[in-house]
Amino acid sequence: DIVVVVGHQAEAVKAALQDYELRFVIQEPQLGTGHAVQVAMPAVPAGAGTVMVLCGDAPLISGESISALQLLHERTGAAVTVQTIELPDGAHYGRVVRDESGQVAAVVQAKDSQDRPDLLAIREINTGAYCFDATFLLEALTKIPKSPVTGEIYLTDLIHIARQQGRGVEALVDPDWEALLGINSRAELAGATRTVKRRINERHMDQGVTLIDPEATYIESFVSIGQDTVIYPNVYLQGRTAIGKDCLIESSVKIVDSILEQKVHVKMGSVITQSRVGAGVDIGPCAHLRPLSDLRRGVHVGNFVEVKKSVLHEGVKAGHLTYLGDAEIGAGANVGAGTITCNYDGVHKHPTIIGEGAFIGSNTALVAPVTVGAGAYVGAGSTITEDVPPGQLGIARARQVNKARRVVDKKKK
Template identity: 70%
Template sequence: SHPKVLHQILGRPLIAYLLDTLKSIGITDILVVVGYQAEKVMNALGEEGVRFVVQEPQLGTGHAVQVAMSAVPPQSETVMVLCGDVPLISGGSIAALYRLHQQAGAAVTVQTVELPDGAHYGRVVRDSQGRVLDVVQSKDAADRPDILAIREINTGAYCFEAAFLRQVLGELEVSPVTGEIYLTDMIQLAWKHGRRVEALLDPDWPNLLGINSRKELAEATQTLRRRINEVHLNAGVTLMDPESTYIGPEVIIGRDTIIYPNVYLEGRTRIGENCVIEPNVKISESILAANVYVKMGSVITESRLAEGVQVGPYSHLRPLSDLREGVRVGNFVEVKKSVLYPGVKANHLTYLGDAEVGTGTNVGAGTITCNYDGVTKHKTIIGEKAFIGSNTALVAPVIIGAGAYVGAGSTITQDVPPGKLGLGRARQVIKERRQAGKKAETPEEVALTAGSLAQALNELNLTCSTEAVEKLVSLFISLELRTLEAFLKVATAENLALIRRMYAMEGQEPSNYDMLINLANLAAGLGRRD
């Protein structure tokens, strides 16, 4: 159900490793012959800079080369054929095969290795002088134990003289056993035409065999992982446990960065110098500047972290998260498609999606940006040096101005101007609790009159003139505060302190009457929400 060459090794298709190796030694005109699920393979390799030839139907390796030759430039002198399922082959092995081919002036040069057991591979048959006469497929040698006893096998890598290849490809015949056309038959055709055949016995056999099972895929993954980790260790990166660290081939890590165990770094991730990546972290397609600290259990995808950023533990940065210098995102905080400007802190249990958060702003625990209305995503903008109290819901689209405060537990649906205090929560109600088996006793309530209000204001240090008290009684009664108890539930120390802070932010000192008028306004707002 899945093309073999697209199976993943450390986040990349296994054929991509072969393409990288070819490019590293200067081979740039690369034809990829595709057949089974051709479109999927072509889409996966669309950015690799290769050309494609479709083999349909798939009738073996010889048929694949017959199809591909139509796309080979006529001026080409040498054609190299390699298998796409050999990710570990080195540039040195490929170069050695080409070098022998050129030096010998051969029509065909084949790469071979000796195995402890020839297994299912084609056996290399030599004459008494050591010349390669043929490669016999194991399927075709079921009744020939002398052939199956041969330990030298063909890896599937060849160099051909291009003119000879064009001349005799049409002479390849279909195998009567498998119905396929074998490229290995080119060896016999070379001898038939009086041309020279060479073979390079390469000692690096563990890295020259194709991937034919999940076990072999896992073994290749471990080999590549160790190679990559060794490169980073030699470059000055500290890997606390290289055997449990998984770094993709395109990842770049700065010197003196420390990587703890069970870390996965994928794609084109870039990590600066002097960073710390704690255990159980996964980072994909992201850029981290110098001195970034990522704590345990965090996941970072397609994001940018500027210098000095701290993330985690257990944070989740989803695509297009942009954290500027010195930002701190703490435990169980999720960020998506948002910009957090320098110095922003969101240390606990917060979701910031489709948001811009200004420099120096503090976001309290339990804050969420309600960015989705069921149809469209909306943006939340928070100005610099704002303060968002705990357990706040910011219902987008909404703007919190610079220096504004949002009270804890608020649901904010309208913009809060710069420097103002936004509140959006229900009034707290405290009632007598009925005791089990007892009838609740209702205390006698005191009506709100000029006398009872004046006495209460004296106790609150908010004494007003008799005329002012009479006006306030009428105002409070119009707001349904008909009893002294109802008034005192509004005239709490917290609400009075809140009103004083509002005046202080404007650089003013309220009179007692101003305090009570604002208290009435607060009571009116709470009454509407009730």
């Protein structure tokens, strides 16, 4: 049972988490972490034995870290179990103060300790993740004082309260410090992003993917990549993109929510969005596959070709400077340079059908709805407004006329 406390930009947070089974409570005004838990407790089931508190500004915490914290808490029966890490510099984080026996005595806020250099020198900091005995938590929350410096109610004061009551306080020093840092600035957000990017890239390399320059390769967490695929720098793989084995992705390529089968070659500067690409297809350079493009096995889509909501069957070739929208193109058809499907009449989109083995000459405009039959030819420079039957030649252009040129001497004598 997960309760999310929201306040600032609450609706945006709810929208971001709408796909998860959560319950939300509003903290208004925002008076600190202790106040946030006070607001949340009425939503916690009455029979709960343990309450875990996690901070929303530490998004990289792993399932392993959460499980380790819970296991220590259950094993020791402590009232409070706090997660800590050790940093070279404690920065603005709360410092963990231990007594002579090494037990946690308190967590002090950095902003409340500016006159205590001895406290600021402590390198062990509080990550903001806790497990609490639910009965202790419900009672102790009523005893937290407001900070005389900020006026906030700090959850860390529960450690002092537990110690006063003779209750157990445990701390788990987690070794994965990079994943547990809070994000409180754009610089810290960039640092967390670098950590995630590095770990994702290392995982793919461990699984047999070659990244020519991992520092300049951007792969989101839900992307899958097959073994022996090679990825050049400045590539962005986003959403739920799946790339097969033995593919080659050249520099400056962006692929979003798309499926590429094995041995696909995507050349420099191409963009692929919400599309499917069959085995052995080569794309680009500088090609654009817009949503719902479906390129079947062995298709060639060359430089400055744009495809939108179209099916290109096996072996289709469209080499240069072409727009194919709302089209279905039969196997083995050839689409010449400068061909466009005129699919939009100003109100509605219309389909273009090109049959198997058809040949479309360069600089052709296919005014949809229109069908070019299997094995048909269309002469270069044609504007096709009527169907071309299978096996026939369609030509729709003005007849060329050559006339004698009248020479006028423009020089004045």
